[in-house]
Amino acid sequence: MEIKNNYKKVISLKENSVLNYNLKANSSACLFFCDYAGFITEINVNLDTNSSCELYGFFKNTNENTAVITKVIHKGNNSKCDQDFRFVNKNSISSFKGLISVPKHIKNCESHMTNKNLLLDNTSQAFAKPELDIKNSNVVCTHSSTTGTLDEDQIFYIQSRGLSYQESVNMLVEAFYQDIKSKIVSTQIDRQGCRLTGQ
Amino acid sequence: MLKIKNLKISIDNKEIIKDLNLEIKQGEIHALMGPNGSGKSTLSNVLAGKDGYNVTGEILYKGEDLLKMSIEERARKGLFMAFQYPIEIPGVNTINFLKSSLNVVRKSNKKEALDTFEFLDLVKEKAKVLNVNGSTLNRHLNVGFSGGEKKKNEILQMSVLEPMFAILDETDSGLDIDSLKIISNGINSLRSICRSFLIITHYQRLLEHIKPDFVHVLVDGSIIKTGCSELAEELEKVGYGNKE
Numbered sequence: 001m002e003i004k005n006n007y008k009k010v011i012s013l014k015e016n017s018v019l020n021y022n023l024k025a026n027s028s029a030c031l032f033f034c035d036y037a038g039f040i041t042e043i044n045v046n047l048d049t050n051s052s053c054e055l056y057g058f059f060k061n062t063n064e065n066t067a068v069i070t071k072v073i074h075k076g077n078n079s080k081c082d083q084d085f086r087f088v089n090k091n092s093i094s095s096f097k098g099l100i101s102v103p104k105h106i107k108n109c110e111s112h113m114t115n116k117n118l119l120l121d122n123t124s125q126a127f128a129k130p131e132l133d134i135k136n137s138n139v140v141c142t143h144s145s146t147t148g149t150l151d152e153d154q155i156f157y158i159q160s161r162g163l164s165y166q167e168s169v170n171m172l173v174e175a176f177y178q179d180i181k182s183k184i185v186s187t188q189i190d191r192q193g194c195r196l197t198g199q
Numbered sequence: 200m201l202k203i204k205n206l207k208i209s210i211d212n213k214e215i216i217k218d219l220n221l222e223i224k225q226g227e228i229h230a231l232m233g234p235n236g237s238g239k240s241t242l243s244n245v246l247a248g249k250d251g252y253n254v255t256g257e258i259l260y261k262g263e264d265l266l267k268m269s270i271e272e273r274a275r276k277g278l279f280m281a282f283q284y285p286i287e288i289p290g291v292n293t294i295n296f297l298k299s300s301l302n303v304v305r306k307s308n309k310k311e312a313l314d315t316f317e318f319l320d321l322v323k324e325k326a327k328v329l330n331v332n333g334s335t336l337n338r339h340l341n342v343g344f345s346g347g348e349k350k351k352n353e354i355l356q357m358s359v360l361e362p363m364f365a366i367l368d369e370t371d372s373g374l375d376i377d378s379l380k381i382i383s384n385g386i387n388s389l390r391s392i393c394r395s396f397l398i399i400t401h402y403q404r405l406l407e408h409i410k411p412d413f414v415h416v417l418v419d420g421s422i423i424k425t426g427c428s429e430l431a432e433e434l435e436k437v438g439y440g441n442k443e
Binding site for chain 2: 178
């Protein structure tokens, strides 16, 4: 789809999908991918001059495998992009592959990619492949990926205040994506039917 | 309130606590002093229910076998530990955490949950005693807190939860003189004939503000001496080495 102004959306999908976003000059987009799991989502973003895009994803996988592939191409000067995709896996496998591309002639771009994975059991796995394809030095780009399990000391601390083990785990899972959730709230997107923020 | 009999605690076959016996009656304040590595924190962790220790012996809490209770069961039955190093939990709002904790404890004691307004009134009143400001409560739990703020937050949790038995694990370490006074006032405000305390500390300075009924000296996993509050003053002068 073509974006010319200011576009905000919470996206919840029911099947494997390829989504294309072409941001025209001076436009902006803020997209949240949540409330679904078990599919492959391919997100292609093309950024024109002075455009900016934020991509956030949160996936709670239980006995299901979810993959997200992002491809962000900075096609205009001064374009910006922030992406942050998080996966919580319970007996599940998540895959995240992200590419940021800045061609040689495009200047003053800024692009950041974050991927965080939380594994709730020994059978879960997370695959991550963050990539940068930068053809000039006049850019600011970062990418990071972390995978971890729940912190036993944090669970002990919460339990020592009276919450059960499961309540402590639930609290830490909520905490894991709390900042994305609060972004959805602060962005004032129409959240009708969005379970993530309806809690 | 708490009766410890022939307690032995080891980790990976290394014995940390060797045959410890201790009785803390209702309303009493006991101070446990000792050098680094004497087993003070191991004891408090085991009392709070932390995993990973090999424990033998008996601990009775209000007549029940404490070692058979889960961590949360202990908390719900009024046992509270103020952590030596309070854990940082990003993404969990301090005041929401406190509300969840209080209501879960109240529920298990068949009391009605407090609504948001009742809860905020209660916290405001308790926070005032400890000079804790509102912005601290809206931050993530212990994240970016100074050492003093973390310790104050522990005591705030204690004063909101109103436990029957409180373990203060080196609550005084890392505090400046003013914070020590404020925290001591907070602890003293909770003194009552039905509440007991086990105060773990290296120094006598906290005990200048909170007068204990008994002082125990723990060295190398055993209590080597028990006395009244004067023992703490004596230790301050002669150190632990001379007491062995």
